[in-house]
Amino acid sequence: MTTIDLNSIEASTLDRTVKGMPGHLTPIALKDIGGKGWNVLRQDLPLPLAVMRESALKHNSGWMRRYLEATGALIAPHGKTTMSPQLFARQVADGAWAITLGSVEQVQVARQYGFGRLLLANQPVGRQSQRYIVDELKRDSAFDFYCFVDSVALVRQLAAVVRDSGLKRPLQVILEGGFAGGRTGCRSLADAMTVARAIKAAAPYLSLRGVGGYEGLLRRPALEESTQAVDGFLKSLIDIAVGCDREGLFGEGEVLLTAGGTVFYDMVTKQFSAAQITRPFRVVVRCGCYLTHDSFSYVKSFEQLRARTPWVDDLGAGPAAALEVWAYVQSRPEPGKALLTVGRRDISFDSAMPTPLKWLRPDAGATAADLQPIGPDHVVTGLNDQHCHLQIPETSPLAVGDMVAFGISHPCTTFDKWQVICVVDDEYNVVSALRTFF
Structure with missing residues (x-):
């Protein structure tokens, strides 16, 4: 009889050839990633980066x-x-x-x-x-x-x-x-x-x-x-x-x-x-x-489910988005447009375009408390392989180097784009990592 055994996954090696890992990384076991002291908001990892919120x-x-x-x-x-x-x-x-x-x-x-x-x-x-x-x-x-x-x-x-x-x-x-x-x-x-x-x-x-x-x-x-x-x-x-x-x-x-x-x-x-x-x-x-x-x-x-089945409100707040993909603003070539470092190779687009959720100017000492929401006037209009086209107001505060978190639609086709997905706490400290097998 077999029993669930994840030891070989936890012992598998990560290095700089794995998408989302830093270029200076020397090989480490997957199980050790939580001990690296990495924080997404401190830019300890390159973007784009998929994360799961624990x-x-x-x-x-x-x-x-x-x-x-x-x-x-x-x-x-x-x-x-x-x-x-x-x-x-x-x-x-x-x-x-x-x-x-x-x-x-x-x-x-x-x-x-x-x-x-x-x-x-x-x-x-x-x-x-x-x-x-x-x-x-x-x-x-x-x-x-x-x-x-x-x-x-x-x-x-x-x-x-x-x-x-x-x-x-x-x-x-x-x-x-x-x-x-x-x-x-x-x-x-x-x-x-x-x-x-x-x-x-x-x-x-x-x-x-x-x-x-x-x-x-x-x-x-x-x-x-x-x-x-x-x-x-x-x-x-x-x-x-x-x-x-x-x-x-x-x-x-x-x-x-x-x-x-x-x-x-x-x-x-x-x-x-x-x-x-x-x-x-x-x-x-x-x-x-x-x-x-x-x-x-x-x-x-889920809102439709609540309308059909009102008693589910007794179960407490409904499901929350756990999967995010982070990217940098890399260009503002036009007053109403920004380009970001995420594309079709990184994030799902088959069900709906990504949803900008929040942004951060990664100054020294920036933390989760410094995250700012992004309003509905920031809209993804298209994706290329490695670029995101974001329509923005001319007065948008976004600048080159700012970090933006995107929500996704249809998780299946974001997971299949990542070999490893970091799991983070609410301060965006990396606490563990997940392997995928697509």
């Missing part, structure tokens, strides 16, 4: 824990957001039932560091991927693994791989429901039932353990339309579960009903918890971005 991580983790206690749901956070086993371990220690992953490559990373219960919210296709999963299940009898299926063809492939491998226990699968124009998943109840019956027929090689899907792509221009679309999709997943329950197609163990990205998880917990199936079941949400939150998209999404 206080926000703790706050967000506590908030989600209270939400899950209130709803009775489980969480299997989507690890593709951060691809940081150190954060996976933090989530497991905080009560996560499993870690969700989006590809077999990501599963390999999680297994390397000893994570014992994984949900692949995707279809494992291809010989290498399928054999790897089965070999891991053979190697470690305690490895608790689940994956999505949505076709009879894949059911037959997986059953053949399990049969030929000699694995003495079934591969646990989740029947995925989908919707027209979406990603994977059965498009109708009839199709889903056909796949479910094929899974049952594939015993003892496969076991149907639940029903799942992903509702996050159902966002519409009008909020009410989004809510109606998500509501309808979740009902369709429950219909699949009811059909499987009625025909006795589920395998041994509690039935898993799983959906819930970081936008509509309140709707998932409410609907799934009321599912009328006779078998004992558990609701598993897969929010990936709750731990880091953001400064734009998920801020809006």
Whole structure:
């Protein structure tokens, strides 16, 4: 049986070739970075620099824990957001039932560091991927693994791989429901039932353990339309579960009903918890971005969640942005424009442009108390590979050499731009660092 072991990550070496590390750095172990006495505001590190605020991580983790206690749901956070086993371990220690992953490559990373219960919210296709999963299940009898299926063809492939491998226990699968124009998943109840019956027929090689899907792509221009679309999709997943329950197609163990990205998880917990199936079941949400939150998209999404589910205000202040990317003002070539040292290689832009949050003139002795807010009249209008185009008032105080902190939208595509992300306290002292595996 494997156990979570991050020692090799903590012992891994940092040097000046790692993005965000100073040019004079001699090789050190990742675990020693907190002892360097570095402070972001003193310019001990070069910019651009991605940082995670420790206080926000703790706050967000506590908030989600209270939400899950209130709803009775489980969480299997989507690890593709951060691809940081150190954060996976933090989530497991905080009560996560499993870690969700989006590809077999990501599963390999999680297994390397000893994570014992994984949900692949995707279809494992291809010989290498399928054999790897089965070999891991053979190697470690305690490895608790689940994956999505949505076709009879894949059911037959997986059953053949399990049969030929000699694995003495079934591969646990989740029947995925989908919707027209979406990603994977059965498009109708009839199709889903056909796949479910094929899974049952594939015993003892496969076991149907639940029903799942992903509702996050159902966002519409009008909020009410989004809510109606998500509501309808979740009902369709429950219909699949009811059909499987009625025909006795589920395998041994509690039935898993799983959906819930970081936008509509309140709707998932409410609907799934009321599912009328006779078998004992558990609701598993897969929010990936709750731990880091953001400064734009998920801020809006959480306000919508509060409107739908007012009782969450009883849980205390909602999630806070933990991830920031810092840059210097490098040029003010026009009265209403500044260029900063951050670009597409450093920060997400797929969901929305970065949000300027605060700035600092890094004079000797400057501290977090000297940080100044940046108003909405400072707007990012574009990014190049290494440049940020910031529209500013002609009277803006920003000058060449000033430091600016940007909030991000969609954490996934900021994490994948950094091998190492520094964790800082509220004074911007570097207290630790995270490795990512993209």
